[in-house]
Amino acid sequence: MTQQPLTPKDTKKIAKLANLQLSPEELEKFSAQLSAILEYVEKLKNIDTSNVPETSQVTGLVNVTRNDEVKSVRYIKKGTYYTADAVFE
Amino acid sequence: MEITSLSIKQLTAGIKKKEFSEEEIYRSYLQRIKKYNKELNIFLTVCDKPYKADKPSTAHLSGIPVGVKDIFVTKGLRTTAASKVLENYMPEYSATLVNRILENGASVIGKTNLDAWAHGASGENSDFGPTKNPWNIAYVPGGSSSGSAAAVAAGMCPAALATDTGGSIRLPASFCNAVGIKPSYGRCSRYGVIAMASSLDSPGVITKTAEDCELMFHLIAGRDEYDGTSVPFKARALPKKIRVGIPKEYFSEGIDPEVRRKVEEAIRRLADLPDVELAGEVSLPHTEYAVATYYIIVPSEISSNLARYDGIRYGHDRTQFGDEAKRRIMLGTYALSTGYYDAYYKKAMKVRTLIKQDFEKAFEKVDVLVAPVSPTPPFRLGEKVNDPLAMYMCDVLTGPVNLAGIPSLALPAGFTRSGLPIGMQLIGPQMGEEILFTLGKKYQEITDWQIRRPNL
Numbered sequence: 001m002t003q004q005p006l007t008p009k010d011t012k013k014i015a016k017l018a019n020l021q022l023s024p025e026e027l028e029k030f031s032a033q034l035s036a037i038l039e040y041v042e043k044l045k046n047i048d049t050s051n052v053p054e055t056s057q058v059t060g061l062v063n064v065t066r067n068d069e070v071k072s073v074r075y076i077k078k079g080t081y082y083t084a085d086a087v088f089e
Numbered sequence: 090m091e092i093t094s095l096s097i098k099q100l101t102a103g104i105k106k107k108e109f110s111e112e113e114i115y116r117s118y119l120q121r122i123k124k125y126n127k128e129l130n131i132f133l134t135v136c137d138k139p140y141k142a143d144k145p146s147t148a149h150l151s152g153i154p155v156g157v158k159d160i161f162v163t164k165g166l167r168t169t170a171a172s173k174v175l176e177n178y179m180p181e182y183s184a185t186l187v188n189r190i191l192e193n194g195a196s197v198i199g200k201t202n203l204d205a206w207a208h209g210a211s212g213e214n215s216d217f218g219p220t221k222n223p224w225n226i227a228y229v230p231g232g233s234s235s236g237s238a239a240a241v242a243a244g245m246c247p248a249a250l251a252t253d254t255g256g257s258i259r260l261p262a263s264f265c266n267a268v269g270i271k272p273s274y275g276r277c278s279r280y281g282v283i284a285m286a287s288s289l290d291s292p293g294v295i296t297k298t299a300e301d302c303e304l305m306f307h308l309i310a311g312r313d314e315y316d317g318t319s320v321p322f323k324a325r326a327l328p329k330k331i332r333v334g335i336p337k338e339y340f341s342e343g344i345d346p347e348v349r350r351k352v353e354e355a356i357r358r359l360a361d362l363p364d365v366e367l368a369g370e371v372s373l374p375h376t377e378y379a380v381a382t383y384y385i386i387v388p389s390e391i392s393s394n395l396a397r398y399d400g401i402r403y404g405h406d407r408t409q410f411g412d413e414a415k416r417r418i419m420l421g422t423y424a425l426s427t428g429y430y431d432a433y434y435k436k437a438m439k440v441r442t443l444i445k446q447d448f449e450k451a452f453e454k455v456d457v458l459v460a461p462v463s464p465t466p467p468f469r470l471g472e473k474v475n476d477p478l479a480m481y482m483c484d485v486l487t488g489p490v491n492l493a494g495i496p497s498l499a500l501p502a503g504f505t506r507s508g509l510p511i512g513m514q515l516i517g518p519q520m521g522e523e524i525l526f527t528l529g530k531k532y533q534e535i536t537d538w539q540i541r542r543p544n545l
Contacts, residue, residue, distance in 0.1 A: 011419070018392060018422040020407055022414055028350065034420060036478050044436050047443070048091040054438035055445055057288050057318070058494030058519070059275045064317040076181050 017077035092117040092245040093150030093244035094542055095303040097153055098249060102154050111152030115139055118154050118198055122167045124244045125545055126541030129221045131245060132199040133159050134167050135294050139196035149308055151194035156240040158268050159200035160207055161187050161292070162281045166197070172205040173409040174398050179270045184281025185313045186250055186292050195310050198246050203238025205411050206395065207257055209233050210483035212475050214413040218303045221470070222264060223543040224509055228467040231264030233257040237295050238265040242543060248296045248305050252282055254289045255383055256462070256487025259499035262295050263462035263512020266541060268302045268529070269295040270485075273519050274494035275320035277306075278313030286390035287318075298539050299500060299529035306522060325521045331528055332368040333359055336516075338376035339486050345465045351503040351511045352461045355532070359459065368455045375446040379489040384481055385424050386492070392421030416477060426441045430459040439506035445493040448518070456524055458516040461486055461497050466509045490516055498525040501538035510538075 006014075011034065015022045018032040022030065092114055094104065103109050119137070121280025127135065128130050139154065142164070162168045162180035169175045187197065204214035220235040222228040223243040230239040234251035238261030239251055251258045253271035262269030271294045277292045295310065296302040308503040313319045335356060340349055360367040394419055400406030408416070424433035451458060464485055473479045490497045495518060502513040515525045533539050 006249075014419045014423050014426075017426060018418045019396070020410070020418060022415070026415075030416060030419065033416060033477050034423070037384060037416075037420060037481070038423075039362055040439075040478055041433070044378060044381050044385075044440055047375070047378060047440055049436060049439035049443070052439040052442050054435060055441040055492075056438055058445065059318060059320050061318065061320065066314055066317075074182070 006031045006038070091244070091391070093121050095247065096116040096298045097150070097247050097296065097304060100153060110419060115154050115190050115196065115198070118246055121243070122199065125243060125245070128226065129223060129239060129243060130218050131202055131220050131239045131243060132156070132204050133171065133217055133236070134168060134220040135232040136166070138192050138198055139198070141196035142191040142525050145192055145194040147193045150190060151192040153195045153248065154198035154246050155190050156199055156201045156237055156246040157187060157194045157197050158203055158234050158237045158249065158251045160203060160252055160283045161250055162283065163187055163197060163200065166200065168200065168283070169217070170202045170206050170410065171217055172414065173216045173405060175404040177527050182281065185278035185315060186220050186309045187281065189309045190250070195520065201234070201240050201249055201442070203235055204233035204413070206283070206414050207233040207252055207254060208391070208413045208417055210233070210260055211468070211473065212261070213470065214411060216411050219470060222467055222479070223420070223545060224265065224467070227469055228509060229264065229470055231261030231467065232413040234295065238262050238267050238269065239299060241265070241267045241295050244544060246540065248294055248301060250292065251295050251487065252290055254285050254290045254291070254421050255387065255484040255491050257424055258293050258295060258485060259462045259487050259497060259514055262499040264467040264510060266510035266538060267295050267297060268501070269293065269499045270306050270522065270525070271490065271497045272306065272310060272522060273322070273496045274518065275318050276310050276322055276496070276522070278316040278319045280313055283441050284394040287394065288390060289387065290357050291491065293411065299498070299526055299533050301529070302498070303526040324522050324523050325518065327527060328456050329364065331365050331457055331524060332455045333365060334368045334371040334451060334462055336373045336376070336451065336457050336458050337370045338373050339460035343464055343485070344461060348461045348464065348466060348511050352459070352513045355513050357430045357458050357501040358535060359528065359532055362535070365528065365531070371451045371454060371458065373451060373489065375440065375447050376489055379492060380442055380481055380485050381436045382440045382444065382492060383484060384420070385433050388417040388421035389424050389434050390421065391417045392425065400499055441492050444489050448493045448495055452518040456517070456521070457528055460514055460516065461502065462512040462514045466505045466511055487514070496522045496525060500532060502531050503538055
């Protein structure tokens with residue numbers, strides 16, 4: 001797969017997925033800039049990774065849990081937020 | 090001697106000998122900030138009164154004013170991430186690392202400028218204007234922890250908290266003639282650090298000397314129950330003789346000749362030290378793929394982490410994002426979208442494994458790798474702002490370390506002919522910070538780059 005440059009239409013679609021609103025000028029500018037970056041990262045295709053596992057974290061920690069305790073020091077003080085009457089019975 | 094040019098060790102000794110008081114120290118730094126901040130744009134928020142704990146549990150940092158990168162949340166003290174989105178954000182709690190320095194008696198003197206959301210290598214992506222390099226105001230101080238490094242260099246605080254996701258502690262430290270530790274991933278808590286790329290973000294500290302850096306590091310490091318990815322670590326034992334390796338890919342043709350010469354000179358000095366052995370060249374063959382890997386993984390994590398800024402829970406809405414945040418959010422959104430996930434994100438995670446293995450193999454033969462931090466000396470303000478890819482290439486020698494999750498200590502290694510700082514990095518195996526500090530301190534005993542100060 002060779003990366004085709006992004007068109008403003010492509011960029012508009014990505015922006016929508018990312019919940020960003022872009023002006024027509026921004027769509028032009030970002031299409032060119034993002035295309036240049038995507039063209040650069042194409043180089044990863046030159047490496048054979050067929051037998052390589054993925055790395056998403058480096059510590060090797062698994063299933064980190066904490067005790068299910070309430071800590072009063074972590075309360076957020078009353079007065080910093082609105083208080084509302086209970087909605088559910 | 091000027092109070093503002095002293096190291097933490099010297100300040101602490103001075104307080105003990107009653108040469109000056111804690112109040113005098115704070116006042117001296119504050120005066121310097123008032124005098125030069127307008128020109129250098131280093132602090133976004135300045136604490137006219139010390140921001141400190143009522144009853145610190147130790148006095149290790151008593152009387153030491155610390156700058157804090159404005160990406161660490163500070164209870165009741167505005168925290169912006171240098172983004173317009175959060176320009177009025179007032180946190181309800183403080184980051185663990187901020188609490189740790191306060192518990193040890195330090196005070197926060199202010200919040201330092203950065204590339205917005207820590208996205209950048211020059212400091213120029215700040216929505217509140219770029220920080221200037223104290224060594225020459227026409228040049229960038231490096232990023233993203235631009236204000237933290239410039240503050241230490243300009244004598245506005247003896248130490249500053251910072252974060253490093255792809256070089257953001259080491260680049261500005263090297264551009265400003267400061268010392269900076271990018272710790273092993275998980276050794277310093279991320280709790281309360283506004284998230285950029287959660288699998289790489291490494292909070293750490295910038296100081297004037299390796300000795301100070303070690304002191305600060307040991308006070309902030311360690312498992313934090315509020316960060317599930319922080320590691321109950323075991324520090325590596327110090328080897329009797331430190332074997333120093335030279336990663337040949339880090340001295341390739343793309344490296345500025347002056348940078349290369351200075352770092353090679355530093356390696357010769359290191360090799361002369363007792364208990365240090367030059368183990369020769371090693372190869373990290375996947376280095377050339379690191380920037381591409383980094384700029385898939387990092388934007389992917391960013392697109393997820395910055396999705397929460399919608400104007401409902403925090404600050405302003407998404408129209409307030411600057412260009413670089415928009416670019417990274419979109420790149421990540423694209424790399425994670427249906428049909429592209431395997432070709433980009435999954436592929437990058439596999440190459441990340443190869444980069445990590447390169448280092449693991451190298452550390453079977455050596456204890457420390459020595460390399461330049463940046464391929465070039467500091468560059469001019471504006472030089473790369475319209476070419477995002479050129480800016481990304483600044484991370485070519487720092488990003489691989491983050492992908493592998495290992496520590497790296499940036500140290501001053503000299504100056505260009507035009508008087509701009511050049512930095513080197515000592516890269517170690519996971520949890521090998523102690524080896525880096527040991528070697529860094531030995532190097533600074535026989536060199537004096539770290540005591541040079543810019544003329545403001």
